[in-house]
Amino acid sequence: MQKDIFIGEVQSGHYDGQKIELKGWVNRSRGSKKIWFIVLRDSTGRIQCVAKKDTVGEDIFDALRGALIESSLIIRGIVNVDERSEGGHELVIESAEVVGPVNPESPFPITESAMENADGGETEFLLDNRHLYLRTGRMTQMLKIRSSVFGAIHSYFRDRDFTEYQAPCFVAGAVEGGSTLFEVPYFGRKAYLTQSWQLYAEAAMPALERLYTIAPSFRAEKSRTRRHLTEFWHAEMEIAWGGNSEVMQHGENLVRHISRTLIDERESELSNLGRDLDLIARYADNPYPRMRYDEAIETLQGMGVAVEWGQDLDYSKEKVLTQDFEVPHFLTHYPKIAKPFYHRPDPDDPKYVLCHDLLAPEGYGEIIGGGERTWSEKEILERIDEENTPREPYEFYIDVRRYGGVPHGGFGLGVDRVCSWLSGADHIREVIPFPRDSRRVTP
């Protein structure tokens, strides 16, 4: 079996007046004893199909009447241009067969009412039925947007001669705090699921010089927010001979490239989701301002927010800070005490590290964290000891610096967060097919 014709092409007018065969699923149906309408859907759209009892005969007519929502069908007929039909085209059925019927005793459980409710968030029911929810219009659109975001990341890096490079998922040490590691049994020892590609990327940096990945990262955070998953997709890059500002420029260019790609490839999906395309164009066309941490603290203090120098900026403060931002903003030069050991202290003022976070507007928060790495053996040992981090799991990381260390840096971008922000989703779960959080690993 083979499928040659897709509904989207029919609705574009490529088959007007022709006899064709469509394969798809019943989205909705209605009618009487003499005429029956089936709205057929496939991955590219929907089209109304009309069956008249006199034309198709009793057997086919009854079979179509019994095809409940989400039954799969093969339908043959003539394409008619008809304004009464959604999309301007319809198929006048000549023959049809039900391939995968749906049992009336267990009809498709996702109803209009359940879907309406999902517009404002995700119910337990829809999460439990995720395997079926995926085929609804909203999820299908989200998945297509997601695909374009992934494609845009690959094309950005590949067009600039970055090499895609893979790191292991089983690791021995933490990148961020150890409390958020997933521990897994490993032949009588303990291993952990990786939180980031970064440390292994730094090992390959002297070989490849410009490298990137898109891979899952795992963090055992019990976060219950619209921005967190325990398994999320992480786009990371690392460059040799690059400092904080070069890395930051790549981050800005990448996010702008993703925004532009969505406008080019997913205009209708974004519109259907109610997203304002002018907003996405603004994110694509304008530069992203940089602001030093100290400036941010002063701004916040000026707004009457209780915040002290040296604190990391939590989400509530990010939100206040970004509420008037029209485009993403970089925050740079955080205090050393607020960041992990691998961030390089600023030679001009070692109280600070050469780092940056990119904060998305509209309350979506941090989408990129990156910066320059501590690259000399002496400095990395000092920083590790300063933080009372054990050296053993990082031996390879330190060793890399003993052989021709060079200035380098990189960033990690939360791909799901970017999808969530650019699609205007209410929750990060909406943009990933099977979301994982602290309470859910099924379906």
Next chain:
RNA sequence: GCCGUGUUAGCUUAGCUGGUGGAGCGGCGGACUGUUAAUCCGCAGGUCGCAGGUUCGAACCCUGCACACGGCGCCA
């Protein structure tokens, strides 16, 4: 880990100060129609999250438990 809200039919929900649980969608049957979230009539479908308690009487009040959702911290 902390704070908040909730759990009523397959789904979405109404249910006032305690007095025999209603509706819409979906399903089934029928009527009608070039319908389009079709419409109209009818039928089936509920130990009101679980366990105790108060009461003549509990979906409703009390206690405990379970689960879910939202938010905070942490971060991408």
